[in-house]
Amino acid sequence: MSAKIIRRSLLLVCLLSGIAAAIAAPAVTRPLSLAAQGSFAVGGAQKTEPGSFDPLKPLEPAGQSYHGDHAAVFYQVPVKAKKLPLVMLHGAGQSMRTWQSTPDGREGFQNIFLRRGFATYLIDQPRRGNAGRSMVEGTLKPTADEQLWFNQFRVGNWPAYFDGVQFPRDAESLNQYFRQMTPNTGAYDATVIADALSALFERVGDGVLLTHSQGGGPGWLTAIRNPGVRAIVSFEPGSGFVFPEGEVPEPMPSAFDTLRGQAIPLADFLALTKIPIVIYYGDNIPAQASALPGQDSWRVRLAMARAWRDAVNRHGGNVMVIHLPEIGIRGNTHFAFSDLNNLQIADLVSDFLHRNRLDR
C-alpha cells in the first residue's frame, strides 16, 4: 500500500474506533482527578434504654443506646472544584446507586458532574441502603413487583418496551436495573429525611440539591429548613407537593391513586420562592386519562407539578417544569439521568446551573 492509502486506512480505523468508543463509552474517558473522597453519616436520632448496661449480659438492651435515622453520604471532590457541590437524593426503592453507573454500565450523574468540576454528595436516605438503622421497626417481604416498576418507571408496557425508549433492551441491563432497587428498613418519613438532609447542608454549606421521584417532597422540605439549598433540580417528583394553606389544589385521581397536595404555613412555603427550581418529566405520559396505572399516575403528577409551579411563581418564585418531549427530547423514562441520553439531560442541568450562576 502507498503511504497515502495507509494514512487513509489509519484515519478510517481511528474514525471507526472513535465510533465504537462512543458506543461503548466507559473505558476511554479521561481520568477523574479527585482532591478528596469519603463517607460519613449525618443527622439522625438516638435513644437509650432505661436501666444499667451489664457487660456480663450484653444481649440485654438495658442501659444501651441506639443511633438511627441518619443519612449515609459518599462524597467526592474533584481537583479545582466549583464552589457549590451537588447533593443527590434518590427516589423510592433506590439508593445512591441511582446516580452511579447506569444499568448498562455507562457513567451516571456522579461521574458526569465530577468531570464537569462539581463535588458530589450522594445520599442513602434514612431507613434505606447503608443508612439502614431505623428508629422504627420494619418488616421486609420479598414481594414480586418488578413488572409494576417496569411500567411505573415508564420503560414500557411489560413485556414491551416503548418505541424509541431511552433504555437499553438487553437482558443484563434489565437485570441490573431491577437489582438496583433496595427496600426501606423502616417506614418512609419525608420529615426524617429532610431533617438529615438539612443537617448535611449545615455540615457542607451551600449547595444544589438534585432529587428524584419520591425524593422530591423531602427536597422541598429541606429547602424550607435550610437556606443552604441554593437551587433544586427535581426529576419527576412523585409526591409531597406542598402548598400554602388555602391554596392546595383539588385532589387529582388517577388509575393508580389519588394525588393530594399538602398544606403548609405560607411562611414556610415562601422559602421555595427564594431559589431557582427546575423540574423535568420524561416521555410517554398520557395527556388524557389512561386505564393503565403505570402511565396514568404520571399524568396527574405532571399536572400537580404544573399547579405547584404556578403556586410558587404566583408568590414570586422561579420554578420551571420541563416536559422533555415539549422541547423535542423523546423516549425518556422515569430515570432521565441514567437513560441512554443522560449526557444530553446533564447538558440541560448544566445550562440551568450556568444560567443561575451556580457553576462558578
Place this chain on the structure above:
Amino acid sequence: MSAKIIRRSLLLVCLLSGIAAAIAAPAVTRPLSLAAQGSFAVGGAQKTEPGSFDPLKPLEPAGQSYHGDHAAVFYQVPVKAKKLPLVMLHGAGQSMRTWQSTPDGREGFQNIFLRRGFATYLIDQPRRGNAGRSMVEGTLKPTADEQLWFNQFRVGNWPAYFDGVQFPRDAESLNQYFRQMTPNTGAYDATVIADALSALFERVGDGVLLTHSQGGGPGWLTAIRNPGVRAIVSFEPGSGFVFPEGEVPEPMPSAFDTLRGQAIPLADFLALTKIPIVIYYGDNIPAQASALPGQDSWRVRLAMARAWRDAVNRHGGNVMVIHLPEIGIRGNTHFAFSDLNNLQIADLVSDFLHRNRLDR
C-alpha cells in the same frame, strides 16, 4: 514589624498549620487519579410468581418477578493500576462504608490502597446495605445494643476506653462509629454471600480478597468456589472456620458463646492450601478465660484461627496468624483497618502482598 519578624511569624504560622493539617489529615493528601469508577450488582437469585401479570392490577404479584440476594459493588480503578484488584468484604452489621472514611474522618483502606495503585471493589453483601433485596423475609427491630458492640469490638469496657486503644476518644467519632452499622434485611447466609462473591471474581478475574470478622467464613467459601481468589487477607475472622471432615477441633466455649468449626469435604478444603492467607487479630484479647463476653469471645476465636492455620498448613497450605501485640503493635480494636494506626496496618498488608508477588 520588621520584614524578618514577619517572615518568622509566617514560618511559624506555616509550621502550625502544617501540624494542624497533619492532625486533621484528609485535606492535604495528593489527588487520587482514577481511570474508572462505578457500581453494579453481581450474582443473586430470582423468582417469578405463578400466573399472568395484569397491568391494570400492578400491586398483585401474579406473574411478576423479583431479583434478590445479589451483592452490590462500588469499584474504582486508579490510573496505571496494578494487575490484581482488592475485593473488600465487610463484617457483621457493617457495609462497604467499613473500608471508606474512618469514624474520625481519616482515609480508610479504600483510599489508602487506591493511592498504592490497587483497584478496589467494595462490597455490600447480599441482604445488607444497598444490596437489600433479600429472597427471604426479614424483620428489623431498633434494639439498643451499642454498648455490646463497644465491648465486642474491643474499643474498651463501656464506658471506659482501653488504655492506649487505637480509637479516637471524641464523641463525634463514636457517633459516626455507631452510625456506620446497618442491619441485615434477611437472614445471614454465608453460602448466599459466597455465591455472589464468586460471581464477582468470575466477572472481574483474579484478585485478592480482604475480609473482616463475619466476612471471614464467606471468604473461605469463596476461595473454595473460585480459583480467581489469589490470596486472602482476613481481619479478625469471627466464625465460619471450615475444616476437613474428621479434623474439626472440639467446640470452644467462651463467656460469649461456643465456637464450632464446620466440617467440609477434604477436596473442598484443599483449595485453601493453594493460596497465601494472612489473618490479623488486634489487642486486648485475654490469654486466659475472662468473664467478660466481649473479650472472651475473641480468646476462642484467636485459638480457633490458630487451629485452622495448623489444619491448612498441615495439608500443605500457607496461612499466617498475626496477633498484632506479638509483633509489637498495640491497642488495635476489632477494626484494625480503620484504627488510628491504619496506615501501619496497611503497610503490613502491603508487605504481605509484596512478599507473595501480588502487587505487580
